[in-house]
Amino acid sequence: MNPVLTLPAPAKLNLMLHILGRRPDGYHELQTLFQFLDHGDELDFSLRNDGVVHLHTEIADVPHDSNLIVKAARQLQTLTGTTLGADIWLRKVLPMGGGIGGGSSDAATTLLALNHLWQTGCSEDQLAQLGLALGADVPVFVRGHAAFAEGVGEKLTPVELPEPWFLVLVPQVSVSTAEIFSDPLLTRDSAPIKVRPVLEGNSRNDCQPVVERRYPDVSNALNLLNKFTEARLTGTGSCVFGAFPSKAEADRVSHLLADTLSGFVAKGSNVSMLHRKLQSL
Ligand SMILES: C[C@@](CO)(OP(=O)(O)O)[C@H](O)COP(=O)(O)OP(=O)(O)OC[C@H]1O[C@@H](n2ccc(N)nc2=O)[C@H](O)[C@@H]1O
Numbered sequence: 001m002n003p004v005l006t007l008p009a010p011a012k013l014n015l016m017l018h019i020l021g022r023r024p025d026g027y028h029e030l031q032t033l034f035q036f037l038d039h040g041d042e043l044d045f046s047l048r049n050d051g052v053v054h055l056h057t058e059i060a061d062v063p064h065d066s067n068l069i070v071k072a073a074r075q076l077q078t079l080t081g082t083t084l085g086a087d088i089w090l091r092k093v094l095p096m097g098g099g100i101g102g103g104s105s106d107a108a109t110t111l112l113a114l115n116h117l118w119q120t121g122c123s124e125d126q127l128a129q130l131g132l133a134l135g136a137d138v139p140v141f142v143r144g145h146a147a148f149a150e151g152v153g154e155k156l157t158p159v160e161l162p163e164p165w166f167l168v169l170v171p172q173v174s175v176s177t178a179e180i181f182s183d184p185l186l187t188r189d190s191a192p193i194k195v196r197p198v199l200e201g202n203s204r205n206d207c208q209p210v211v212e213r214r215y216p217d218v219s220n221a222l223n224l225l226n227k228f229t230e231a232r233l234t235g236t237g238s239c240v241f242g243a244f245p246s247k248a249e250a251d252r253v254s255h256l257l258a259d260t261l262s263g264f265v266a267k268g269s270n271v272s273m274l275h276r277k278l279q280s281l
């Protein structure tokens with residue numbers, strides 16, 4: 001048995017999300033602030049010499065070849081022409097369709113892991129570009145630093161943010177990103193804003209009113225969390241989050257809400273735990 005490389009795939013939060021307009025291809029121009037959480041999936045990678053990419057873990061409603069992990073691996077094979085393959089296992093922790101980027105993070109971890117295992121020598125720029133074709137959120141996970149993102153999420157300016165503890169509530173609904181971006185009532189004309197006012201807290205999530213209207217469970221979660229701290233939607237949801245000064249305080253509120261809503265407590269981090277682990281290899 002070949003040695004196994006085990007790496008994390010952390011979640012992200014969109015601390016704010018403004019929609020500036022719609023491009024001719026239908027995609028929306030955004031401004032968003034990404035921070036990572038010390039909480040996520042975990043993947044195991046083992047080298048194969050026959051070029052086969054085999055993900056051994058099935059996830060509900062996602063066929064093997066549509067899984068972003070498999071797609072990422074194959075894209076890297078195509079780009080580099082390597083004849084190597086991999087066996088991959090996934091421990092799925094992050095809720096799907098939750099706006100915390102699980103699929104995108106799995107894809108980014110796969111690109112970085114296999115570039116390392118296959119010794120394909122791609123630069124971070126090349127991997128971020130490859131990742132963008134898989135999803136708008138993949139590049140920030142490849143870069144691994146908290147960032148102010150523009151364009152569709154690919155123009156990244158690294159930022160240093162406070163690293164509070166977050167309580168993330170997980171309403172039991174999966175929100176389709178495409179459905180929210182096609183809603184006629186979505187705000188699409190927010191004025192561009194500079195990083196500084198964003199860091200001073202002058203922001204919101206433009207998707208939130210549309211998601212709240214369509215998903216009462218999300219609206220309930222926001223109302224409940226708002227009783228304790230300012231609550232906000234991440235991405236297109238369904239997850240909502242609030243910041244706390246300590247783990248003890250976040251845990252306390254989590255326990256108070258536990259009968260009504262599931263969730264988890266995790267620390268915000270400006271350097272993703274994937275990159276911290278890679279630096280130690
Ligand atoms: C909104 C964000 C914010 O971080 O996160 P999530 O809530 O999905 O995690 C992302 O931009 C989501 O990125 P991602 O989840 O990769 O979206 P994609 O698969 O690329 O796009 C799904 C669909 O959403 C719409 N879409 C997505 C991104 C964007 N900037 N404009 C869009 O109009 C398009 O209709 C697209 O077909």
Ligand SMILES: Nc1ncnc2c1ncn2[C@@H]1O[C@H](COP(=O)(O)OP(=O)(O)O)[C@@H](O)[C@H]1O
Binds near residue numbers: 062066068104106
């Ligand atoms: N490895 C993966 N993990 C999660 N979802 C995946 C994966 N590969 C493909 N998908 C698909 O991507 C969709 C969005 O996944 P996810 O990243 O978890 O949500 P979000 O973009 O809301 O944060 C899923 O509903 C699923 O159909």
